[in-house]
Amino acid sequence: MHFGKRPRRWLPTLAILLLATVLVAIPVSAQGPPGTLWWEQTDGIVYASATSADGEFLVFGTIEGLVEARDRDGAFLWQYDVARAVRAIDVTASGDRIVIAHEGRAVTCLDAEGQVVWEFATGMPPADVAISSDGAVVVVSEQLKGRFYLIDGRDGTQLWSQETPSRVQSVAVSSDGTRVYVGRYDARVLCYDVQTQDLLWETMLDRIIYALAVTADGERVYAGGSGNTVQALDAVSGEMLWRFPVSDRVTAIDVTGDGELVAASSWDKKVYLLSKEGEQRQLVQTADWVHTLSLDEDGVTLLVATDRNEVFVVGLAGARSAAATRARRLLYATAAALALGITAYLVLRHWIRTSDRGAEWWEPKGRVIGHAARAFWSARIGYLFMIPTFALLIAFSYAPTALGLAYGFAEWTPGRGRAPRWVGLENFRKVLENPVIPLAIRNQLIIVLADLFKTLVGPLVVAELILGLRRARSQYLWRTLFIIPLVVPGVATTLMWRNIMDPNLGLINNTLFLLGLANPASPPTWLADRSLALGSLIFIGFPWIGAFPLLIFYGGLITISSDIFDAARVDGATGLQRVLRVDIPILVPQIRMLSVLAIIGSLQSFGLQLLTTQGGPAKATTTPAWEMYIQGIQASRWGYAAALAAMLFLVIMGLTLLNMRIIGGDAADR
Numbered sequence: 001m002h003f004g005k006r007p008r009r010w011l012p013t014l015a016i017l018l019l020a021t022v023l024v025a026i027p028v029s030a031q032g033p034p035g036t037l038w039w040e041q042t043d044g045i046v047y048a049s050a051t052s053a054d055g056e057f058l059v060f061g062t063i064e065g066l067v068e069a070r071d072r073d074g075a076f077l078w079q080y081d082v083a084r085a086v087r088a089i090d091v092t093a094s095g096d097r098i099v100i101a102h103e104g105r106a107v108t109c110l111d112a113e114g115q116v117v118w119e120f121a122t123g124m125p126p127a128d129v130a131i132s133s134d135g136a137v138v139v140v141s142e143q144l145k146g147r148f149y150l151i152d153g154r155d156g157t158q159l160w161s162q163e164t165p166s167r168v169q170s171v172a173v174s175s176d177g178t179r180v181y182v183g184r185y186d187a188r189v190l191c192y193d194v195q196t197q198d199l200l201w202e203t204m205l206d207r208i209i210y211a212l213a214v215t216a217d218g219e220r221v222y223a224g225g226s227g228n229t230v231q232a233l234d235a236v237s238g239e240m241l242w243r244f245p246v247s248d249r250v251t252a253i254d255v256t257g258d259g260e261l262v263a264a265s266s267w268d269k270k271v272y273l274l275s276k277e278g279e280q281r282q283l284v285q286t287a288d289w290v291h292t293l294s295l296d297e298d299g300v301t302l303l304v305a306t307d308r309n310e311v312f313v314v315g316l317a318g319a320r321s322a323a324a325t326r327a328r329r330l331l332y333a334t335a336a337a338l339a340l341g342i343t344a345y346l347v348l349r350h351w352i353r354t355s356d357r358g359a360e361w362w363e364p365k366g367r368v369i370g371h372a373a374r375a376f377w378s379a380r381i382g383y384l385f386m387i388p389t390f391a392l393l394i395a396f397s398y399a400p401t402a403l404g405l406a407y408g409f410a411e412w413t414p415g416r417g418r419a420p421r422w423v424g425l426e427n428f429r430k431v432l433e434n435p436v437i438p439l440a441i442r443n444q445l446i447i448v449l450a451d452l453f454k455t456l457v458g459p460l461v462v463a464e465l466i467l468g469l470r471r472a473r474s475q476y477l478w479r480t481l482f483i484i485p486l487v488v489p490g491v492a493t494t495l496m497w498r499n500i501m502d503p504n505l506g507l508i509n510n511t512l513f514l515l516g517l518a519n520p521a522s523p524p525t526w527l528a529d530r531s532l533a534l535g536s537l538i539f540i541g542f543p544w545i546g547a548f549p550l551l552i553f554y555g556g557l558i559t560i561s562s563d564i565f566d567a568a569r570v571d572g573a574t575g576l577q578r579v580l581r582v583d584i585p586i587l588v589p590q591i592r593m594l595s596v597l598a599i600i601g602s603l604q605s606f607g608l609q610l611l612t613t614q615g616g617p618a619k620a621t622t623t624p625a626w627e628m629y630i631q632g633i634q635a636s637r638w639g640y641a642a643a644l645a646a647m648l649f650l651v652i653m654g655l656t657l658l659n660m661r662i663i664g665g666d667a668a669d670r
Helices: 009-023 322-354 356-378 380-407 426-432 434-469 472-487 490-500 505-517 533-539 549-558 561-570 574-588 586-603 607-614 624-634 638-669
Strands: 036-041 048-051 058-064 066-073 076-081 084-090 097-102 106-111 115-123 125-131 137-142 147-152 158-163 167-173 179-184 190-194 199-205 209-212 220-225 229-234 240-245 250-255 263-264 270-275 280-285 291-293 302-308 312-317
Touching: 048 097, 048 302, 048 312, 048 574, 058 084, 058 097, 058 302, 066 084, 066 097, 066 229, 084 322, 097 125, 097 137, 106 137, 106 280, 147 179, 158 240, 179 209, 179 220, 190 209, 190 220, 199 380, 220 250, 220 263, 229 250, 229 533, 250 291, 263 291, 270 302, 312 472, 356 380, 380 638, 434 533, 434 549, 434 574, 434 586, 434 624, 472 549, 490 505, 490 607, 533 607, 549 586, 561 574, 574 586, 586 624, 586 638, 607 624, 624 638
Parallel strands: 048 084, 048 291, 084 125, 125 167, 167 209, 209 250
Antiparallel strands: 036 312, 048 058, 058 066, 066 076, 084 097, 097 106, 106 115, 125 137, 137 147, 147 158, 167 179, 179 190, 190 199, 209 220, 220 229, 229 240, 250 263, 263 270, 270 280, 291 302, 302 312
8 A cells, every 4th residue: 555645735734733723622620620729738638727717827628637827828837746537627716726536536725826825625526516706615526426515615614415316417506605616426516505515406307417507697507418408597497498409418508707608618529609599609610529618718729639649729700610610621621632632643644655664664564454354344344243241341351350450550439420530650559658668568378378278278189098998889979079079169168167166155165164164254355366266267277178179180080090909019119108209299280270270269369358357356366358458449439449459459450461371381291
């Protein structure tokens, strides 16, 4: 295939024009939504923020335990480390007192300079905290419990506490400190009198209450949660005034001092700005799920913190709906991609048609492409029928594996409306610096060696014993008896062994009690004792006669020619000598295969830990696979878990390739 060499002088000009179109079409991307005054990347996810009444003092806290104060322009003021994840923050109207609820099971109060004023200890990690405008009253709730505390904001002493039937998710306090508002898990909002501790009113809303805010004049309370609505209540009577539907769960609410503007964020990456009458004024689109937001008293600025480790302040006067902006960016991106493609094609075509070197470069490639196209077209029906198979294989095998590896380079928490954020090798660094990993690797090595022993020794011995039986019927009977346990689910077997090792009712301890080898007053706790747990986990399944390796070994033994056995007998070999010098060398391919499969299965498995020890006690039975499960499923750190999975994948892939090479070598030798 060869293009002619008639030059088209207009092609370079058109290519240049298209390239210029691309450069013009790609806008400079700004950080934060339209109207952003300043933007800051933080070291960790920001779960809490607050703003003084005039908006001149901003404070926010991260999951890493750092509390930072900034001015309206984003200039750094001070930083304080509470050493535990910050869950909630509130400030007084003047900004002279900051209360911080953190995972250290305490509320810490700081002054405007970041110095500790007092600290109040809670029974459980706190869930939310609020302080009155003058700093006289502080209310804090506990996670997973229905208890909340009233604290004197001046010295941190407890005024009183209340236990409610349902978990308290959010709290608020009136500006003058006379009333406290509580939002509960059972969708109820309650109002208490601070002085008398009396319940003033109780209102049932749609679903779980995750956010509360009260106006400075004490006339209205705003609530939101998993009911996907923002609801306004009369702060005196609890009467429902209006409700505004949003498209997802409400995560945070704040209100201006005069109550004329309400800001509510939802899981769909939007901040709704509502009027006092419940009408939408503006919509701010964010790049990720909003954890917390804060309005100043006049509604001029809005502080927002998202799940992308970012904090920014939006000037509401300049904020606009992001729908038009997103549409323009999508149009620009499409036009840019199309223009780039056309430009590349025209430049390549012009080079091939006008240059001897281009024509020489294209000649062999055009021949190969043409031949491949003709071959494909002649077999098009066969390829058409193969499309469903390859589509399913890619969708459910290769794509998940590739995505899992890719997520190892990102920070990602699925199910919360958050897009993955590229962090490079940060997750891999955290894996290597995790103090649990060396202990997990040590445990894994012990388990791998034990699994190799259980896979190779017991089944080989039983296979030899069955082969030694003279009657074929006896061989068939014993083979069947050892294969029957294969149909029993592994979960049932593990649960049975957990009951056997029960310290009070288990078969093992009761046998030891009868023999006088254990004291019923202090029985051995096989799965709960740090010194015994790993050994007990390995002991599960005794005597370790796996049906699959037994069949593999037995199948290998029956393929050995009887002439070899007769020759060994003539040479005077005993049964043990024959096994060591004849059977095992011949069974080397089976031993290699079972060894690799045992190592791979051991590295991947965490089922025993899941059903028995949960990786404990004190990480005594944790493994890399269990740590991956904990970080991914329970802690929702999917990027970190994916990085750990990628490391395991590389190890398993290396062993798999080694296994393929070994099997290939044996086949060639035969």
